[in-house]
Amino acid sequence: MFEPVLLKSVDIRSAHLLSTYEAGGGYQALAKALRDYTPDEVIELVKQSNLRGRGGAGFPTGMKWSFVPKQSGKPTYLCCNADEGEPGTFKDRIIMERDPHQLIEGLAISAYAIGAETAYVYIRGEYVTAIRRLEQAIAEASAAGYLGAHILNSAFNFTIHIHCGAGAYICGEETAMLESLEGKRAQPRLKPPFPAVAGLYASPTVINNVETLICVPHIVARGADWFRDIGPDKSPGPKLYCLSGQVRKPGLYELPMGIQLRELVEEHAGGPLPGRKIKAVIPGGVSAPVIPERGLDVGMDFDSLAAAGTMLGSAGVIVIDDATCMVKVATRIVEFFHHESCGKCTPCREGLNWAVKVLRRIEAGEGAPGDLEQLEKLCKGIFGNTFCALGDGAAMGLRAALAHFRDEFVAHIEERKCPYH
Incomplete structure (x- = not known):
């Protein structure tokens, strides 16, 4: 035990x-x-x-x-x-x-x-x-x-x-x-x-x-x-999980490596705020690709999360509820990476700059046909082509948002406004 x-x-x-x-x-x-x-x-x-x-x-x-x-x-x-x-x-x-x-x-x-x-x-x-x-x-x-x-x-x-x-x-x-x-x-x-x-x-x-x-x-x-003896064989030991976002009991939790993400969020952190439902969770800080609610039955360890297309990272678990606009979330995350880029690598320096411009335009209701394809092209040019993982983290996060919540991006472009705000 x-x-x-x-x-x-x-x-x-x-x-x-x-x-x-x-x-x-x-x-x-x-x-x-x-x-x-x-x-x-x-x-x-x-x-x-x-x-x-x-x-x-x-x-x-x-x-x-x-x-x-x-x-x-x-x-x-x-x-x-x-x-x-x-x-x-x-x-x-x-x-x-x-x-x-x-x-x-x-x-x-x-x-x-x-x-x-x-x-x-x-x-x-x-x-x-x-x-x-x-x-x-x-x-x-x-x-x-x-x-x-x-x-x-x-x-x-x-x-x-x-x-x-x-x-x-x-x-x-x-x-x-x-x-x-x-x-x-x-x-x-x-x-x-x-x-x-x-x-x-x-x-x-x-x-x-x-x-x-x-x-x-x-x-x-x-x-x-x-x-x-604590946690899975390939990723053993106790682990500190940082719970934040739209959840009832945010805080720092020490639990075995490999605990189910759904148990961590719904039981230990008390689940979503009253009247809300969980839309998605970022499992390892903003560098980690987002997981939609249907994918929360996954172990919080290196190998299980990698198999699910994301990563444990720093175990900064950020809970996102159904009142949140994922276009806004993606924009803020890419803005952060763009601001923190050291500027050494051209793909990271220039690619994130253009990604921020496109995302801001979409969020403001000024998106155009082809913008989502342009974002995917930018992610492809950034990922795997930089000195460090900063650009990779930004590209992976944006790719996941586009893959899991593409309908929200499309709605911003077609309706020319944010459906949530």
Whole structure:
């Protein structure tokens, strides 16, 4: 049976303090890793758990760690991607505000495994409370001997630095984040070389998401079998789901990976608002293609959602009811991606610009015959032709909206107005 990882009985006012974290068994996993495991054994343990990255890509974490070269002659770095710019996503912010020591312990164990002595937490600058809580937690952990030199009387040395971003969505892409950390304009790099070989300062670098890193202490403390027993075999473990939109009980829910999307929305989140019906759900932040109501009987895991033509992404679940215009939703999403494009790739820079113009025209009741075919052509030109996944996310989202709700687009063009507004 699944047991929530986060403590239920903690006073929310003191949840971020070291004393609270230690009272719940905090930093015992770090002590166990340093005492009982070699770095390679920690990597093997994480491989056995089949922990997949919670940042969106779902790549096996232990495998990513194993790519780091052992004798590169350069320092190895660990980077935590806490930028969290995906609309509909707020899980990492809650972790850093309410339980920052869990992240620090995850960083320390992960750094020990890959041979890193320095970590950077790249956090979006708007997360003021999270930044302050994390700074306080780092100071507490350093004073208690969990960070610094010879941690817990071992040969392991480790320090954490916080780097505040400036609100650029593109920094959620790992190589753009590295560029920003180095003081350059945040634009994605051409890969290969991959960060594991030539990342931060051209040195071996591992980049993990906040939620990925907080799973590591529990795997070390409870074992790989415990983790694999939660959720499906190919995507095991607990998962944080961000519920927002037109739903009765929005919030952050911790449930097993693979839970049915319909159960998540209708039971845990209370279903649609009074008098409304669910029209569609975006399952993984606005990068993920929308699912119509008839498709909600799908597992919330990487493989099940991919088979359904969408993706888990950041698990930012956005509920859309039957009073909402899908043309307006599609327009706002593409406007967001156009605004956040770094401009490096011509298909993304120019294609999204034209897509926004066409969508705005349709939404304003000025659409023309052939506009939908033009949008599909633009999606085809963008998808798969960019340095990073920003353009792909925009194209996939627009394609899904056109496929599932084409009648609404047609109505805007034929009636020359929005049927909903």
